[in-house]
Amino acid sequence: MGRLDGYAALVTGGGKGIGRAVVDRFVAEGANVGVLTRSQGDADSLTEAHGDAVAPIIGDVRNWDDNQRAVETVLSRFGKLDTLVPNAGIYDFSDKFQNIRGEDLEARYREIFDVNVLGYLLAARASLEALRASEGSIVMTLSSSSFYTGGGGALYVSTKHGLVGTLRQLAYELSPEIRVNGVAPGGTRTGLGGGSGDARVLEDLDGYEAMVARNVPLGFLSEPEDHAGLYVTLASKTESRFVTAHIIRSDGGIEVRGRRRKRETK
Ligand SMILES: NC(=O)c1ccc[n+]([C@@H]2O[C@H](COP(=O)([O-])OP(=O)(O)OC[C@H]3O[C@@H](n4cnc5c(N)ncnc54)[C@H](O)[C@@H]3O)[C@@H](O)[C@H]2O)c1
Known part of the structure; x- marks a missing residue:
């Protein structure tokens, strides 16, 4: 028995990184998953891995029609959206x-607000009716940059702090039918990229792994899979039925970093 047997989900940006780990885990737990992705290559890789359990939709999260099409695809393929x-x-x-x-x-x-904030609002708006009908939930990817400075610049940190307000307001407005929660990963080994024309990739940055390992009490750079089970817990209607407006931090313990790393006190 999977923890999400019979569920239908939609993950935006689920072709790579943290989103892909969530898709893989949801399918392993028995869910069918629609994935809004910009990349045909990622769509093909998802279908190869999961066959009929996934429904890739090629589109851009900044576009209302693409978000609507993604929800419609999930409804027509899987009959509902949880x-x-x-x-x-x-x-x-x-x-x-x-x-x-x-x-x-x-x-x-x-550009960064359109992808990171408007993209979340459009997906939530397009999903409203279907989530009300299923008494389902929204599980947003937030970030340690939703709470702390220094893990990004002024633009990225502004978007991720802003999403805390988005999550809280939607949790308030959409209750009692729809729960709205989030997972806030810290440094994770992914190919997170920048805006148009920016060729930089997070996992290729010099010293990235060592920097994260040095800065968190648990002392290592996380992998996308390290966060995926938390999305399952928040998605599950039995495991978190009384939980809304909550954000689970999956960041190696940044909050209790203190003045020195634990390892240095040994
Ligand atoms: N990697 C980290 O250290 C880290 C830490 C905390 C939070 N996050 C957040 O996790 C989320 C996933 O990022 P990731 O690290 O897995 O990186 P990633 O690049 O592997 O995944 C991001 C996905 O979003 C897609 N995407 C970007 N713009 C898009 C658009 N306009 N339309 C459709 N898809 C688009 C990308 O193609 C990619 O598939 C992001 O919201 C990121 O801010 C990442």
């Missing part, structure tokens, strides 16, 4: 605020 996971995001690579040219700021702001 869980929405808004997850697609882009990064600013901790670019220092003073180094972003004033004339570039508006375009960079619009």
